[in-house]
Each structure stands twice: as structure tokens, then as C-alpha cells.
Amino acid sequence: MNSTSENLKKLIHIVNMKRYATGDPEDAFRALMEAVEHKVHLFRKDCWNITLELLADHLGLMNNPWRYSLPNVMWKGAISTPSYRGLEELKKQIPVDLIEAYVAAAKAKPWDYPGEVFIKDELAGRANRLGQCLTPRNIVDFMLKCVMDEKAEKKTYSYAKPDLSLLIWQTREALAFNDKLPINLLAERARQHTVIGMTPLLIKYEQEPITDLDPCVGTGRFLLGATLMYPKLPLLLYGVEIDLSLYRACLVNMAMFSNHPYFIICSDTLMLDMKYSADVSSPIWGLGNQWDPPDMSPYYMKFEPPFKFTLKDYALKQKADRAQENKRAVEEIVAKQVTEPEPLPTINFTLREYAQLQKVKRASEKKKAVEELAAKQAIEQ
Numbered sequence: 001m002n003s004t005s006e007n008l009k010k011l012i013h014i015v016n017m018k019r020y021a022t023g024d025p026e027d028a029f030r031a032l033m034e035a036v037e038h039k040v041h042l043f044r045k046d047c048w049n050i051t052l053e054l055l056a057d058h059l060g061l062m063n064n065p066w067r068y069s070l071p072n073v074m075w076k077g078a079i080s081t082p083s084y085r086g087l088e089e090l091k092k093q094i095p096v097d098l099i100e101a102y103v104a105a106a107k108a109k110p111w112d113y114p115g116e117v118f119i120k121d122e123l124a125g126r127a128n129r130l131g132q133c134l135t136p137r138n139i140v141d142f143m144l145k146c147v148m149d150e151k152a153e154k155k156t157y158s159y160a161k162p163d164l165s166l167l168i169w170q171t172r173e174a175l176a177f178n179d180k181l182p183i184n185l186l187a188e189r190a191r192q193h194t195v196i197g198m199t200p201l202l203i204k205y206e207q208e209p210i211t212d213l214d215p216c217v218g219t220g221r222f223l224l225g226a227t228l229m230y231p232k233l234p235l236l237l238y239g240v241e242i243d244l245s246l247y248r249a250c251l252v253n254m255a256m257f258s259n260h261p262y263f264i265i266c267s268d269t270l271m272l273d274m275k276y277s278a279d280v281s282s283p284i285w286g287l288g289n290q291w292d293p294p295d296m297s298p299y300y301m302k303f304e305p306p307f308k309f310t311l312k313d314y315a316l317k318q319k320a321d322r323a324q325e326n327k328r329a330v331e332e333i334v335a336k337q338v339t340e341p342e343p344l345p346t347i348n349f350t351l352r353e354y355a356q357l358q359k360v361k362r363a364s365e366k367k368k369a370v371e372e373l374a375a376k377q378a379i380e381q
Helices: 002-022 026-039 046-058 089-094 096-108 114-120 139-155 169-173 184-193 199-204 219-231 244-257 284-287 311-339 349-378
Strands: 212-213 233-240 262-266
Touching: 002 026, 002 096, 026 046, 026 089, 026 096, 026 114, 046 089, 046 096, 046 114, 046 244, 096 244, 139 219, 212 219, 212 284, 219 233, 219 244, 233 349, 244 262, 262 284
Parallel strands: 212 233, 233 262
Antiparallel strands: none
8 A cells, every 4th residue: 555655656746747847937946946945944035045056056056157157167166155054955855856847847948937936926025125126028038139139130150059169259358367277278179169160260250259248137137038039149148236146046047048158246236346347358257157156345446535534524514614604693793783783763753643643544545445436436327
């Protein structure tokens, strides 16, 4: 009986995994997220983050952040540490084939499914202090066509392996600061993987690649749209995101779907110094794609205040100046009154005489009004 029950459970599990792998990828992501939620019993946003870490671990992003961006570049940096300390134990409890089912479903219909769950479940919270609102897919496609179609027409050639074809460009321009990368060996390795007729493109640099930067990349929707809509264009994709959760979602999405080299950093776009962020050979892009992003504050703008005092000091100084001006104005008024006293009004009649004058004046005005009314009536008759 137990054997039959176990076989039935296995059969149901296989059927469910097949359904997830061939069905809606968002349903598969939600199933994976619910499996995490049943094991960790945390808030839904935390479960969303842990689900992303499971995917990142499955894809190997923690061991090699450049694995999918630049397959030929060997990562010699530190291995990232998961944010959820119990990830290793959780991996034993979550079926691997459920993770693989989502990956298979998502690759069959590429899109930002973690972002869809993030928006629909309102995981940004009610306050949403960063104003996180991911752009709908139809708007993404429309805006990319407006920007990229003209560039696509000028790039008439195509190639089979854009990641390898762009390796020389990327090595020369984006990671030129890193002398540990042997450019000549990378170029030779790229030529060995090049199909017939592509060697001139690699050697002569006949056309420069197109750089695409999203300063508020979020989960990577615009970069995903660009790489999916124009897979044969020589694109270099750059992104900056301030929120760590969305930054990691972007890394997972780009690893799964990008056809081009990508460089994503976790930083404040408004604080980045333009001499770093606007240059593709800047060292900041070599720090990208890491699950544990490094501190980017050394590349922020350095402000030199024009004043040598704080805003509090400035406010106190303004208050003191206003008090001094008021004191000076009062002193001037007092001094003027002392030196030039105003003459007292002269009164040539008593209050009783003034009352009689007012009575006579009112009687005169009343008489005049009666006469004007009588004259008007006479004219009308």
C-alpha cells in the first residue's frame, strides 16, 4: 500500500513538473515561490527574494557573475554569499526539477516573470518609497522600436554567436582597465569559435557595437526587450539599479535570456560621477553582475560646498540679521519722534457744537434728497 502511494505521489509530481515546464512561466514561478513560502514561513517579499537566490544558485551566478555575460572571461573574485543563511538546507527541501521546470518554461517564452509577480502581488509595499513601477511589455516594445529600428537598419550584417563576436569589443572597451585579461588570447579563442566569414568582423572592427544603458533598470525589462527583439545586433547592455532586490532579479533575467554581454551595477544613478558612468571603459562596469554588489560610493560625485557653514548656521545668521534690522528700524522711529514731535491737532469747538453741526448737516442732506425725488416724480408725470 505504501509503495503504491509513493508511486502515485511520484507520478503526480512528474505530471505537475511537466505541466509547469510547458505551461505559463508565471505559474511555474509562483509554484516555486509557494514551495519556498511553505518551508521558510517568512513574508512574501522575503520569499520572492529567496526564490531568486535559488534560481541564481541553480544558474551558477554566485560562483561566476560573468558566466552568461562573458563566457570566456574567467572569474577570479570571491564567491558571493547568499543573503538567506539557510539556503543550503532549503535546496535539499525544494525539488530541483521545480526550478528546472520554471527555467524551461521561461526560456520557451522569455520575459520578466519575477517582475510580473512583484507588481501583481504589490511586493514594493504600500508606501513604495522608491516609486517602483515596472514598465508594461507593450510599452517596452513600442519604445524600443522607436529607438532601435533606425540603428538596426544600419547594421545589415548578422552573426551566429553575438557573445563571442563581441568579446573583443567588450574586452577592449569595457574591461580595458583590467590588465589581468589577456586580450590577444581572448581574441584568438574567439576566432576559433567563429563561423566562416566572420573573421573580418572580429579582426578589423568594421562597425562599433551599440551601447544601450538603462539608468533605472529595475528587473531589466528594457534590456531584455532589446536583446530579445534584436538578437543579431552587436549590442552591449548596461544597467544601473539602486534597489538590491530588483538588481538581483535583473541578474537572473539577464542570465537566462540575454543574447549579448551585459553589465549591471547596484548603485544610485543620480550620484554616479559622469566621468565614470558615461564611459564604457570605466572600471565601474567591471564591478557589475555580482550577487553581492560592491560599494560604489567611491565613484559618486564629490561636492565641494560653496559656504563654510552648515544650513543650521546659515538659518541662525539670517535670524540674527533680521533681528538687527528690526532693532535699527525701531531706534530710527524713536529718534525721529524725539527730534520732530508731531503737532497736536487744534480743536476750535466743543463736542456739543460738533453734534449740532452734524445734525444740521444730516438735515440738509435729507432735504436735498427729498427735493431731488420730488423733481424726478414731476418730470415723470
